[in-house]
Amino acid sequence: MECIKCKKEIPDESVFCMYCGKKQAPAVHGVKKRGNGQGTVYKMPSGTWAAEITLGYYMQDGKRKRKKSRKYGFRTKKEAVEYIATLKQSPKKEKFITMFQLWELFQTKKETLSKSKRTAYNIAWKKIHAEIEYRQIDELTVPELQAITDKYGTSYYTKRDIKNLLSHLYQIAIRDDYTDKNRAQFIQLPELQSQEREVMTKQEIELLWNDYQKEPSAITAQMLTMLYTGIRPGELLTIKVENINLDEQYMIGGIKTTKGKNRKIIIPDKIKPLLSWLMETGKKGLIAYYPSDVEFYDAWKQKRSQLNIRDVITPYCCRHTYITRLTTLKVSPAMLQELAGHEDYDTTLEYTHLSIAERLQEVNRLD
Incomplete structure (x- = not known):
């Protein structure tokens, strides 16, 4: 070895230099790095060796901390390395897992869920992950979970999605x-308030037609398609071009009930050119391709604002508008139920929203 002062060669492990008398710095035994997940071994000041593994992470005073399991007192490094396998197999390790690790495990199960559910859970995780991702599941209390749900859930449905996501993570942990x-x-959800769906006015429908005729856009064409076919937003987003028969004027689609699945949805003459345009310009074999449902709804919000259509009008209002308009045209109950794809007429009635003026017009027909 070389003296740290005079730079002359001296015997290895010399404490003092034989030439200048300078005390040599002792070798520093730091943490020996191994591959991720392989554990760590290091030498203690006493000269013995220690083995260590990481069990998980937790937050303390706003900082991310490691939870570790160690064993001290090994005479050699080899003994410490060999003991890491025992630490990994210890039941003690099984007690600790973070919410982020559970979220990672959930990814496989999530792929079996519907696209809308996957989107909802992704949004829920983005809302809450900063609060819980490094927390161990057994450290979280019911009051904490309730507070997180109330803080980040802005409506009944977003609170419900957060609760359901957390429940999935707990099921994996169990x-x-x-x-x-x-x-x-045990997370409490607010009472779901019944909401009366709005229907689009004749003027609002005209705004959509004028917008499409001025400069065709996918979202305008898709909204008009729903207005004239009664198709649900979830159905629209999954309808494939190959399932549309423009010559015979129907498309195969449908979700929910047995009556509603794989039904023939009638295409009126008025929207045949519009649907043809969607089929030609669509992506990935769909007439309404969006990377996620959120982007579809965002596109509608932007178009709604641009055309000064009321904020209460959502894509699902198109279906209510469709059934209400057919009702005012005196379409028979049996035909109305068939066009809506409902299993019973009582459900169809829930989609009709006749105004006071329309009701007055009917009762005034009495002699």
Whole structure:
């Protein structure tokens, strides 16, 4: 070795230089880095070796901390390395898992869910992850979960999505023996307020037609398609070009009930050219391709604002408008139920929203 002062060669492991008398710095035994997930071994000041693994992470005073499991007192480095396998197999390790690790495990299960559910859970995770991702599942209390849900859930439905997502994560933790209880089930949701769906006015429908004729856009064409076919937003987003028969004027689609699935949805003459344009310009074999449902709804909000259509008008209002307009045209109940794809007429009645003026017109027909 070389003296740290005079730079002359001296015997290895010399404490003092034989030429200048300078005390040599002792070798520093720091943490020995191994591959991720392989554990760590390091030498203690006493000269013995320690083995260590990371069990998970938690937040303390706003900082991310590691939860570790260690074993001290090994005479050699080899003994410490060999003991890492024992630490990994220890039941103690099974007690700790973070919410982020559970979210990662949930990804496989999430792929079996519908596209709308996957979107809802992705949005829910984005809202709450900063609060919980490094927390261990058994550290979270019901009051904490309730506070997080209330803080980030802006409506009944977003609160419901957060609760359901957390419940999925708890189910994975229970399955893998990280916990024995699903605390998410105790999250209280607000009472769901019944909401009367609005229907589009004749003037608002004309605004859409004028916009499409001025400069065709996908979202305008898609809204008009829903207004004239009664198709649900979820159905629109999954209708494939190959399932549209323009010659015979129907398309195959439908979700929800047995009556509503794989039904023939009638295409009126007025929107045949519009649907033809959507088929030609669509992507990935769909007439309404969006990377996620959120982008579809965002596109409508932007168009709605541009055309000065009321904020209460959502894509689902198109279906209510369709059924209400057919009702005012005196379409028979049996035909109305068939066109709506409902299993019973009582459900169809829930979609009709006749104004006071329309009701007055009917009762004034009495002699």
